[in-house]
Amino acid sequence: MTVRTENAEEYLEAIFKLQHSGGTVTVKRLAAELGLTSPSVSEMVHRLRAAGLVERRGRRGRGRGIRLTEAGLAEGAALVRRHRLSERFLVDYLDMPWDVVHEEACKLEHALSPEVEARLAEQLGNPLTCPHGHAIPGEDGSLPDERLQALTDLRPGDAAVIGCIAEEEGDLLRYLASLGLLPDTPIAVESVAPFNGPLLVRVGDAQYALGREVTDRIMVRH
Amino acid sequence: MSTTVHPRQNETADAPQTDRPVVVCLAGNPNVGKSSLFNALTGESRETAHCAGVTVEACSACTRWRERPLEIVDLPGSYALDGLSGDQLEARRALLERRPDVVVAVVDATNLARSLYLPLQLLDLGYRVIVALNLSDEARRRGRMPDVEALSRDLGVPVVATVAPRGVGVAELEDAILQVAAGGGLGETLGTPLPPAVEQRVEEVALRIAARSDAGLLPPGDLNPRAAALAVLEGDADVTRAVGLSDDGFLTHADEALALEISRARHTETKALAAAAKMNGSPADRWWHLTTAPRTGIPIMIAVIAGIFATLFIVGDLLSQVLEAAWAAWISPLVTSAVTGIFGEGPLGKIVLWGVDGGIIATLAVGIPYILTFYFILAFVEDTGYMNAAAFLSDRIMHRFGLHGRAVIPLIAAGGCNVPAIIATRSLGNTRERTIAAVLATLVPCSARTAVIIGAVAGVAGWQYAILTYAVLTVVIILAGLGLNRFIPGDKGILIMEMFPFRRPVLRQVARKTWMRFREFVWDAAPIIVLGSMALGVLYEMGWIWRLGVVLGPIVEGWLMLPMVAGLTLVFAVLRKELALQLLLVFAAMEAGGAVMNIASFMTTSQIVTYAIVNAIYIPCVATIAVLGREVGWRRTAYISAGTIVLALIVGGIIARVLLPFS
Numbered sequence: 001m002t003v004r005t006e007n008a009e010e011y012l013e014a015i016f017k018l019q020h021s022g023g024t025v026t027v028k029r030l031a032a033e034l035g036l037t038s039p040s041v042s043e044m045v046h047r048l049r050a051a052g053l054v055e056r057r058g059r060r061g062r063g064r065g066i067r068l069t070e071a072g073l074a075e076g077a078a079l080v081r082r083h084r085l086s087e088r089f090l091v092d093y094l095d096m097p098w099d100v101v102h103e104e105a106c107k108l109e110h111a112l113s114p115e116v117e118a119r120l121a122e123q124l125g126n127p128l129t130c131p132h133g134h135a136i137p138g139e140d141g142s143l144p145d146e147r148l149q150a151l152t153d154l155r156p157g158d159a160a161v162i163g164c165i166a167e168e169e170g171d172l173l174r175y176l177a178s179l180g181l182l183p184d185t186p187i188a189v190e191s192v193a194p195f196n197g198p199l200l201v202r203v204g205d206a207q208y209a210l211g212r213e214v215t216d217r218i219m220v221r222h
Numbered sequence: 223m224s225t226t227v228h229p230r231q232n233e234t235a236d237a238p239q240t241d242r243p244v245v246v247c248l249a250g251n252p253n254v255g256k257s258s259l260f261n262a263l264t265g266e267s268r269e270t271a272h273c274a275g276v277t278v279e280a281c282s283a284c285t286r287w288r289e290r291p292l293e294i295v296d297l298p299g300s301y302a303l304d305g306l307s308g309d310q311l312e313a314r315r316a317l318l319e320r321r322p323d324v325v326v327a328v329v330d331a332t333n334l335a336r337s338l339y340l341p342l343q344l345l346d347l348g349y350r351v352i353v354a355l356n357l358s359d360e361a362r363r364r365g366r367m368p369d370v371e372a373l374s375r376d377l378g379v380p381v382v383a384t385v386a387p388r389g390v391g392v393a394e395l396e397d398a399i400l401q402v403a404a405g406g407g408l409g410e411t412l413g414t415p416l417p418p419a420v421e422q423r424v425e426e427v428a429l430r431i432a433a434r435s436d437a438g439l440l441p442p443g444d445l446n447p448r449a450a451a452l453a454v455l456e457g458d459a460d461v462t463r464a465v466g467l468s469d470d471g472f473l474t475h476a477d478e479a480l481a482l483e484i485s486r487a488r489h490t491e492t493k494a495l496a497a498a499a500k501m502n503g504s505p506a507d508r509w510w511h512l513t514t515a516p517r518t519g520i521p522i523m524i525a526v527i528a529g530i531f532a533t534l535f536i537v538g539d540l541l542s543q544v545l546e547a548a549w550a551a552w553i554s555p556l557v558t559s560a561v562t563g564i565f566g567e568g569p570l571g572k573i574v575l576w577g578v579d580g581g582i583i584a585t586l587a588v589g590i591p592y593i594l595t596f597y598f599i600l601a602f603v604e605d606t607g608y609m610n611a612a613a614f615l616s617d618r619i620m621h622r623f624g625l626h627g628r629a630v631i632p633l634i635a636a637g638g639c640n641v642p643a644i645i646a647t648r649s650l651g652n653t654r655e656r657t658i659a660a661v662l663a664t665l666v667p668c669s670a671r672t673a674v675i676i677g678a679v680a681g682v683a684g685w686q687y688a689i690l691t692y693a694v695l696t697v698v699i700i701l702a703g704l705g706l707n708r709f710i711p712g713d714k715g716i717l718i719m720e721m722f723p724f725r726r727p728v729l730r731q732v733a734r735k736t737w738m739r740f741r742e743f744v745w746d747a748a749p750i751i752v753l754g755s756m757a758l759g760v761l762y763e764m765g766w767i768w769r770l771g772v773v774l775g776p777i778v779e780g781w782l783m784l785p786m787v788a789g790l791t792l793v794f795a796v797l798r799k800e801l802a803l804q805l806l807l808v809f810a811a812m813e814a815g816g817a818v819m820n821i822a823s824f825m826t827t828s829q830i831v832t833y834a835i836v837n838a839i840y841i842p843c844v845a846t847i848a849v850l851g852r853e854v855g856w857r858r859t860a861y862i863s864a865g866t867i868v869l870a871l872i873v874g875g876i877i878a879r880v881l882l883p884f885s
Contacts, residue, residue, distance in 0.1 A: 172716070191514045192516075194618065195618040197627075198618075200514050206720060207720070208719065209610065209617070209718070211617055
């Protein structure tokens with residue numbers, strides 16, 4: 001086994017998440033996810049490939065897919081699991097607000113040994129989701145095959161339950177929490193503004209207008 | 223118990239009833255203002271004393287109402303009485319011990335679905351209940367006030383809407399207390415309907431308890447047998463022990479599951495009651511739906527905007543004429559004689575007059591008729607809650623400009639006057655959005671610029687040219703928005719807003735809002751308008767204005783192909799855009815050395831259109847510049863001013879050439 005840097009771990013984590021959100025993982029998508037340029041991403045993918053963690057699929061060229069190998073999959077799942085367990089710990093035990101824990105967990109995930117991870121999961125009562133509603137991979141790296149849909153894709157009259165919310169933007173999370181738009185909250189779409197405009201949603205007795213940039217970040221289940 | 227039915231009769235009723243105080247327990251969810259209500263009922267201004275001999279830890283005070291003593295007991299806040307948590311246990315024990323004549327269930331009017339559980343449980347336990355719908359002001363504000371009559375009918379108890387901190391509904395509540403204590407006021411109180419199997423078991427247990435009570439094993443707190451049976455089945459150990467059912471084998475293992483069944487039935491009933499009391503399908507709700515559904519919402523939005531401007535132009539024009547006439551008739555002569563008395567009739571006096579006479583009437587003639595009126599209309603429409611619907615519908619279009627839906631409000635406002643529009647950009651998220659919205663607002667033709675377009679273009683050249691002018695300005699605004707979004711760095715705004723259904727605006731609040739904003743305009747803009755007027759006075763009185771013509775010549779005559787005087791009026795129109803038209807006639811007459819009745823006599827159609835477009839785009843008026851400086855900073859204001867001049871020259875030059883063959 002080669003020495004794994006934090007940097008490489010971020011890549012594995014990102015590829016794992018993209019692979020689970022569906023579609024082909026390309027260098028371009030990966031670069032967008034990590035906020036890096038395509039050339040530097042290509043470079044690292046090359047190294048991960050040499051280490052036997054990822055493989056490339058499909059025809060040669062720009063649209064060629066990146067896939068985790070079995071070893072890479074286990075590694076990626078473990079990182080995501082540590083990340084989300086850490087978030088749970090920060091929220092449940094340290095009472096930190098849910099809008100700041102993502103950043104903190106990004107640091108913690110690299111420091112946890114498998115043993116600490118196992119104890120943490122036990123102490124937390126083996127939670128199934130992170131505070132933002134994302135599923136925590138099991139110890140075997142499995143994720144429940146739950147089909148989530150972006151809130152944006154619902155039509156007027158549809159009702160659903162908030163599954164998870166993209167955790168990267170603290171301001172948005174804080175605002176959503178103050179309005180009670182949290183995971184497991186029932187939500188119904190009342191109306192959609194013209195030209196792919198915002199959604200008018202009902203949560204309990206309240207109505208909110210949510211722009212697409214918000215509804216794209218909220219995943220719902222039926 | 224008394225035979226008196228109505229509390230008002232108590233004033234003349236016989237004395238004996240006044241001996242024992244009416245015991246009233248206040249029960250309610252935490253944080254619904256139960257303590258405020260307690261204070262309102264027993265407050266310092268009232269005749270109150272602490273009652274001795276109370277063993278349970280519940281705050282209690284005595285007061286009088288209509289000559290009857292009342293003892294008010296404040297129970298710990300809880301959502302139910304069946305749990306094992308400290309507050310619930312304490313509240314239940316206090317109820318059993320105090321044996322209240324009346325229980326007032328304080329509920330949250332904004333969230334009935336959660337708070338009706340407790341009153342239902344109290345009814346199940348056989349208490350005489352009154353529901354106090356607290357926070358009713360908040361519920362009204364949000365347009366979610368429940369139907370009080372429906373709720374009262376469905377529950378079979380009096381329901382009183384209260385706003386505890388302001389004492390609203392407290393007298394009514396006390397009347398209801400006396401009425402209910404006297405045995406009146408209650409309808410058919412059914413409590414929670416239970417599934418037949420559960421109901422059957424409750425009856426069996428109740429029969430057993432009734433049989434036991436003959437043997438002296440009385441349920442505590444005067445509970446009737448059915449209520450005691452429910453308490454037993456819901457797992458109340460105190461009651462179970464008191465009626466001797468703890469360990470006689472009558473209760474089986476199967477009974478343990480009933481607690482959950484009863485609680486579920488109560489939750490179901492709570493939801494049903496809350497849904498029935500919802501003011502659904504109210505006219506406000508239906509209208510709200512129509513305004514946010516795209517098919518009906520867009521026509522409504524256009525109608526509302528048209529209505530706003532129609533009102534503004536009619537009222538504003540009327541007020542403007544009245545004010546200017548009044549100023550010219552009464553105040554202007556006084557100011558003129560005062561100024562010429564102090565500064566003489568020479569150039570100095572005339573320059574000062576430009577400022578104090580011309581400048582102040584400029585502030586008043588635009589400020590009061592258009593800005594004050596517009597602020598009022600805007601505050602009114604805002605307070606109805608309609609603006610949210612407009613923001614919702616236009617969010618996508620605003621996105622193209624790097625704005626979000628809420629920016630539509632300043633842009634609509636700009637059509638009346640740029641000044642309130644720019645102040646309104648304050649409500650937008652970040653500096654980027656504010657800047658873009660402010661620039662676009664300065665490009666929207668305000669009522670003054672519309673006056674020029676209507677007066678000169680439509681009046682002289684024909685209405686089709688006025689439409690052309692507006693079309694050109696619309697294209698300019700759209701292109702400017704797209705361009706700014708592209709070139710100004712930074713994050714786009716996001717839209718998250720709570721939508722409230724319509725509400726009736728309160729005139730006093732509308733008036734206060736209008737005044738606050740108008741005062742801001744007067745303080746900011748008036749000094750700059752007066753100073754700017756004086757600066758132009760210097761140019762004019764010293765005759766330098768004609769020298770300016772030499773500098774402006776190539777641009778005005780060469781590029782824009784306009785007569786020289788037209789260019790000069792544009793310099794002065796920075797004060798008030800509608801001044802451009804008046805000055806055009808004056809200057810033309812001065813140059814011609816005689817009366818000029820019509821602009822058509824010295825300008826062609828293409829020149830008139832070019833002139834109106836340049837007047838609409840180039841540099842905002844001084845009042846706008848003043849507000850802009852404070853809202854987005856003076857540096858940006860300088861850029862915006864310079865940018866609009868360049869834009870006006872580009873657009874004007876192009877239009878002049880395109881229209882040339884038609885004139």
